Amino acid sequence: MDLRQLRYFVAVAEECHFGRAAQRLHMAQPPLSQAIRRLEEDLGVELLERTTRRVALTAAGERYLERARSILADVEAANHEATRVAAGEVGRVVLGVVGSVTYALLPSLARRLREEFPDIDFEFTGEMLTPELMTALRDGTVDIALMRTPADTRGLLARALRSEPLIAALPAAHPLAARDVIDLADLRDEPFVTYPSQHRSVLHDTVLTACQARGFSPRQVAQVAQTSTLLVFVAAGIGVTVLPASSRRLRLEGVDFRDITNAPTVELAAAWRPGAPASTQRVVDRITAIVTGGAAGAT
Known part of the structure; x- marks a missing residue:
């Protein structure tokens, strides 16, 4: 039969x-x-x-x-x-993102992806550090990572999406909050609340390098992994911090954001595994179009 x-x-x-x-x-x-x-x-x-x-x-x-x-x-x-x-119209995709992206990009991105791919089951995980995301990609916990570069992407595919300047977050009562723009060197004597050190955070190393280029090493008084907690510590007057400009979206009473003169920039990139299902590739391409306004090739 x-x-x-x-x-x-x-x-x-x-x-x-x-x-x-x-x-x-x-x-x-x-x-x-x-x-x-x-x-x-x-x-x-x-x-x-x-x-x-x-x-x-x-x-x-x-x-x-x-x-x-x-x-x-x-x-x-x-x-x-x-x-x-x-064809990539059906599947399951787990998207992990770094801290500042959780607030600046993830809400609108999640809404659009769900609208445009109704038959893909999405799971979103925010407030992850880049090295943590690379591990999650390799062990299959995450399918797509929106992370900061430079990162160890050996064995993975990666695509640059956009760059943004670093800004300062100050306690609202801080004297420097009276200025519209500050120089990074103005923070040389300030206590810093930072992302985790020892290569656990790309932003920690980026900020440290930027400060050292201005002739000082930040005096770290606290290290936290979550951007929201970082700003809570700033609001409490524990210290200042330097973080991506997209963090302005996380408005918190007691925190003032200030632009930095000739601010260094940080890059946002997408990473995923080679040989990923078609649904993952379609979502990567759509994220690229949403974030950059056009297509880009993998590197």
């Missing part, structure tokens, strides 16, 4: 006529009759009553027709779903 025999049987059963069924199937009548007879012989059951005037279903044939229709419908649905999966 094969699917072709089922289709033949359904056509004959619905037409109740071998000639009309053969026309519907675009085939000659004799091989159709032979195929139905072989099906009955394989089953050991008579499915059709044949007379010179009519073809009718037996009781067994009526039940077999129900099952045959169901099987063919399931096969068609499976074929359609497989095609959609291969």
Whole structure:
């Protein structure tokens, strides 16, 4: 028995006529009759009553027709779903993002991705550090990472999306908050609240390098992994911090943001695994278009 025999049987059963069924199937009548007879012989059951005037279903044939229709419908649905999966229209994608992106980009990005890919099951994880994201990509916990560079992307695919300047976050009562713009060197004597050190955060190393280029090393009084907690510490007057400009989206009472003269920039990039499902690649391409306004190639 094969699917072709089922289709033949359904056509004959619905037409109740071998000639009309053969026309519907675009085939000659004799091989159709032979195929139905072989099906009955394989089953050991008579499915059709044949007379010179009519073809009718037996009781067994009526039940077999129900099952045959169901099987063919399931096969068609499976074929359609497989095609959609291969095209990247169906799947599951876990997107992990660094701290500042959690507030500046993730809300609108998540909404648009859900709207544009309704049959992809999305999971979003925010406030992750870049090295943590690289580990999650490699172990399969995350499918796409929006992270800061430079990062260890060996064995992964990565695509630059955009860059943004660093800004200062100050306690609202801080004297420097009275200025519109400050110089990074103005913070040389200030206590710093920073992202984690020892290469656990790309931003920590970027800020440290920028400060050292201005002739000082920041005096660190606290290290936290979450951007929101970082700004809570600033609001409490524990120290100042330097972070990406997109962090302005996280408005917090007691914190004032100030631009930095000739501010260094940090880059946002997307990373994913080679050989990822088509759904992942489609989402990466859409994220690229949303963030940059156009397409970009993988590196």
